[in-house]
Amino acid sequence: MDQFEDHNLMLKVKEGDVGKLDLLYKRYSRRFFGFFYGMTRDSATSEDLVQNVFMRILKYKHTYKENGDFEFWAFQMARNVQKDHYRKNKRYAFQEDMNPYERQLSETKHREKEMEKSDEISYLEKALANLSEEKRELIELVRFQKVKYAKVAEMFGVSESAIKVRVHRVLKELKASYLKLDM
Amino acid sequence: MEKNKIIELWLDKLLGEISDENEKALAKLLSKNHKWTQELQEIEHTWQLFDRIDRPEPSLLMDAKFEGILAAYLQKKESKTSLLDTIRFRVLKGWQVGIATLLIGLLMGWWLLPSQDQKQDIKQLSREIQSMKEMMMLTLIEQPKAQERIRAVHLAAELPQADEKVILALITTLNHDENVNVRLASLESLLSYSERAEVRRALINALKMQESALMQVAIADVLVQIQEKSSLEAMENVKENVEDEMVKQKLEQSIQSLQQS
Numbered sequence: 001m002d003q004f005e006d007h008n009l010m011l012k013v014k015e016g017d018v019g020k021l022d023l024l025y026k027r028y029s030r031r032f033f034g035f036f037y038g039m040t041r042d043s044a045t046s047e048d049l050v051q052n053v054f055m056r057i058l059k060y061k062h063t064y065k066e067n068g069d070f071e072f073w074a075f076q077m078a079r080n081v082q083k084d085h086y087r088k089n090k091r092y093a094f095q096e097d098m099n100p101y102e103r104q105l106s107e108t109k110h111r112e113k114e115m116e117k118s119d120e121i122s123y124l125e126k127a128l129a130n131l132s133e134e135k136r137e138l139i140e141l142v143r144f145q146k147v148k149y150a151k152v153a154e155m156f157g158v159s160e161s162a163i164k165v166r167v168h169r170v171l172k173e174l175k176a177s178y179l180k181l182d183m
Numbered sequence: 184m185e186k187n188k189i190i191e192l193w194l195d196k197l198l199g200e201i202s203d204e205n206e207k208a209l210a211k212l213l214s215k216n217h218k219w220t221q222e223l224q225e226i227e228h229t230w231q232l233f234d235r236i237d238r239p240e241p242s243l244l245m246d247a248k249f250e251g252i253l254a255a256y257l258q259k260k261e262s263k264t265s266l267l268d269t270i271r272f273r274v275l276k277g278w279q280v281g282i283a284t285l286l287i288g289l290l291m292g293w294w295l296l297p298s299q300d301q302k303q304d305i306k307q308l309s310r311e312i313q314s315m316k317e318m319m320m321l322t323l324i325e326q327p328k329a330q331e332r333i334r335a336v337h338l339a340a341e342l343p344q345a346d347e348k349v350i351l352a353l354i355t356t357l358n359h360d361e362n363v364n365v366r367l368a369s370l371e372s373l374l375s376y377s378e379r380a381e382v383r384r385a386l387i388n389a390l391k392m393q394e395s396a397l398m399q400v401a402i403a404d405v406l407v408q409i410q411e412k413s414s415l416e417a418m419e420n421v422k423e424n425v426e427d428e429m430v431k432q433k434l435e436q437s438i439q440s441l442q443q444s
Binding site: 018019029047051054088143164165167178 | 198257
């Protein structure tokens, strides 16, 4: 139902009722932010990239198809925005976050928080950061942003079963990688 | 093939998207392949651990920026819709200038004619002029001519107290305007608001984003001027990756200057 509503909203945007984009922003901006944060580990950059996605949606609204799928179309755009950013700023990929959220935590508070976090989670986060861009993107879309396997498969240009096998392999790799870090 | 089938069904199960029929099929397949059960349970553990990873929330500034972009887009679109609208827009602009002139006249009148409520009235008029200037600035900054946009950023620097919208417009211009002179002018105007934390963060962010050597050098100068030590890491990063020797040297000097202060 939601997907159907998203599609109808996007069709209205395409027809010129651009104000409706505000509703799509409310529904998708947090997911895009999560996706970009997972890829860049930087809040400020992620916020800028979210704006870029919506600017592209405005620019390319005429290309949205009558039988389109907004989630698929918009996440494809988000992937392209991420790829452009990575190409332009390779040097900044996976930098430590310097967002206001972290700055607000005092040094001590931050340290306490870090200590509270179990080792297992820290190792998993490190293992995730060490994955190749494509593998991390796959986990981000499937696991964190809950995009259906069939759509992710279409984005990656493979069959649904092939994408599931890939996810399985990445999960195995992650497991082995964070166990190694634990040793 | 059986192995792939097990994986497929197991991953559906992890997402809670498995039908009863498929769940039975999975149980049947696993009963014949015991070695798979343990491996899949380990993977399921990793899958569930993801739920415990903390992710930050975006700031409210992100929503405000989007609203600004959408409003600007809608305004631009409206101004393009028809000749009639263009004329109406111009008349509106003329009307704004007329009102501003009238207000200035009234202000001068109040200066000359002593009154008991004089101070209060002057304050009120100043507020109105300030809001009019802000409105003019936000209109000018959207204009296609670079000269007009430069006027807008200079106007912003003259405002005694800029509100969030003005600051956001300046930051957006600094990061996204195609004309380097406009970007430089907005940098200069932002310097007037450098006591604000969000402006200092925006400057550091801009240093990372700018590709023009001129802008990189100008931003480094501003960061030294406002003694923004938290920009050291960003400066180091840019210095390491920039190809232009002049920029490299300039960043090195800025880093040293910030470290010594």
